[in-house]
Amino acid sequence: MTPARSLDIRAGVIIPVSHMNEAERWNHILSLDEELLKGGVILSEWCSFIVRESDSAFVHGANLASILTAVSGIETYLRSEYVKKERSTLFELTNDAPIADDLRSDLHILRKYRNKWVHVNDPWDHQELIDTPEEAERELEEMALFAARALRRTIYENEGV
Numbered sequence: 001m002t003p004a005r006s007l008d009i010r011a012g013v014i015i016p017v018s019h020m021n022e023a024e025r026w027n028h029i030l031s032l033d034e035e036l037l038k039g040g041v042i043l044s045e046w047c048s049f050i051v052r053e054s055d056s057a058f059v060h061g062a063n064l065a066s067i068l069t070a071v072s073g074i075e076t077y078l079r080s081e082y083v084k085k086e087r088s089t090l091f092e093l094t095n096d097a098p099i100a101d102d103l104r105s106d107l108h109i110l111r112k113y114r115n116k117w118v119h120v121n122d123p124w125d126h127q128e129l130i131d132t133p134e135e136a137e138r139e140l141e142e143m144a145l146f147a148a149r150a151l152r153r154t155i156y157e158n159e160g161v
Contacts, residue, residue: 025059028145032152039159047076051151058148063140064117070147071114074107074154081158099157106150113143 020028043051054069071090078093088096094107129136 022059022061025061029055029058029148032149036149036152036156037159038156041156041159043077043155044080047073047080047155050076051155054148054151058144063137063144066144067110067114067140067147068118070144070151071110073151074110077155099154103150103153103157106146107154110143110147110150 050069050073054066054073057063057065057069075090075093078090078097079088082093082097084096090111091108094104094111097104099107
């Protein structure tokens with residue numbers, strides 16, 4: 001499965017992600033809610049706050065911030081619903097949670113992508129980022145879309161009626 005795509009398809013219209021304005025990005029978030037939320041959910045206030053921050057970052061085009069806060073929201077949700085021990089890593093939380101295998105796989109893709117940005121082994125090895133910043137921006141944009149969906153799939157996975 002590819003982590004994201006460079007096009008957003010809504011109502012039969014194909015829009016390059018990089019051309020989505022703030023209103024279109026908000027509409028994308030709302031369409032995810034309409035598609036994925038079938039009942040109701042109860043979230044901790046921590047999780048709700050982090051989800052709002054992730055949405056805000058996504059809408060305003062702060063793609064890396066959107067990804068990082070989406071992963072934080074996912075971790076907070078998993079910890080609030082399924083924590084078994086005090087010091088579980090995101091890897092352990094994802095593996096131990098009773099979630100669908102395809103969601104688990106997507107969360108690992110997102111976790112590994114986040115780690116690439118958070119755990120930079122050699123911050124001075126930046127030539128690729130300098131030479132082709134548009135590639136990093138495109139990839140971040142695609143992963144921000146992927147992260148927004150993964151976040152909602154996670155927080156809506158245990159809905160009440």
